[in-house]
Amino acid sequence: MNNFTKLSLFTVLATTTIFSSCKKEYESIQRVDDAAIKSYIAKNNLTSMQQDPDKTGFYFQVTNPTTGDLFLNKDSVLYDVVIKSMQSGNQYLKSPVNGNLGTYVGYLNNFFQSSLSTSTTYNIPALRTATLALKPGGVARILLPSYLAFGRNGAGGIPSNENLDVTITTYPYKKQWQFDDVKIQNFLTAKGLTATKDASRVYYITTAAGTGTETITETSTVVYKYTGRLLDGTVFDSSTDGTYSTTLQYLIQGWKAIIPKFTAGAKIRMFIPSDMGYGLSGNGAIPPNAVLDFDIEIVSVTK
Incomplete structure (x- = not known):
């Protein structure tokens, strides 16, 4: 047998050995796992x-x-x-x-x-x-x-x-917004709260009517005090010193839908379905598909 033939035979044998050992190892894992699962089923x-x-x-x-x-x-x-x-x-x-x-x-x-x-x-x-x-x-x-x-x-x-x-x-819901609506309604019932449901599906409670005269538009600069919570009461964000200032374009959809209904001096509570908040992706401490609960005071409005 020449050197080339010997080398070829060695290569084939080595390759076969490697693949065989890999197959045996993989099958061994299968057998070990299956035995463990069957034991778990019997034990429990x-x-x-x-x-x-x-x-x-x-x-x-x-x-x-x-x-x-x-x-x-x-x-x-x-x-x-x-x-x-x-x-x-x-x-x-x-x-x-x-x-x-x-x-x-x-x-x-x-x-x-x-x-x-x-x-x-x-x-x-x-x-x-x-x-x-x-x-x-x-x-x-x-x-x-x-x-x-x-x-x-x-x-x-x-x-x-x-x-x-x-x-x-x-869950027995085909759409996330349906599930969110049930979550909000159940929360309101459990807490004995009565809220208005907006066409946007955001629920809100007016705790103080605004006294300002300036309407809020996309370009209005508005100063807020607010606290944002999840439905279990966990606070994920808060600014209560009256220094948070922004225009509507930088806010989540739930705020955009409700804030223009009010003027300076208003105090409201909003329950925002997840698609009007941070949706499937969530945001930091806000998990995916989370309903948001906000207390908001509109401090001032500037055109």
Whole structure:
């Protein structure tokens, strides 16, 4: 056998060995994860857990079946998600209390959460598959092996090769504004408040009528005192010393809709749906799809 033939044979054998070892390692992870999940199911008596239809390796169950039609890929879904460790029970991720997540069902496999401290979008088809087994308002629990989740690299606080217990809770609303309107109405009822609903879907309460004569336009310079809260009372911004000055063009849509109805001296409280505030992206301490609660005093108006 000449040197060239020997070298070629060695290369083929080495390549075969490498790929074989990689395959064995990958299959080993599958076996280890599957054994762990089956043990978890038995230990916690999760008898309703079923293997996913495509036998990719995750298990799930519908814990709140509700009524209506099943989700389709084309449907919008408003949801919350909780992710915790199967091994330790540690909670790694939970949707914000004052907001919720939302996308199309068909996009649910592209999972991204900024609280994971990463800019990576993860491909987790199990979220979509489980949601397609739900009707709006339904809840699913997913047991997710590490190799179908965040793998050996982990993500944020989720360590390497971590099997996960995931709960996805959907809401019975097709549009975010519908959900926001219910949130506002429930808040008003719970607090015994009566508010006017504007055509913009912003609710407002007038606590003091304005005494000024200047109308507020896009170019008016207005000085405000204000406090902004989330619906649980968390203050995310405040300026109560009467030094905050701006024109309407730099304000969120909710302010733009209501402020021109008043003059200097007015005191109002506004409940702003998320699409008239900071929407799906949120802003700093304001989570995605958060309803905003503002106390506002219009100090002065200058043309």
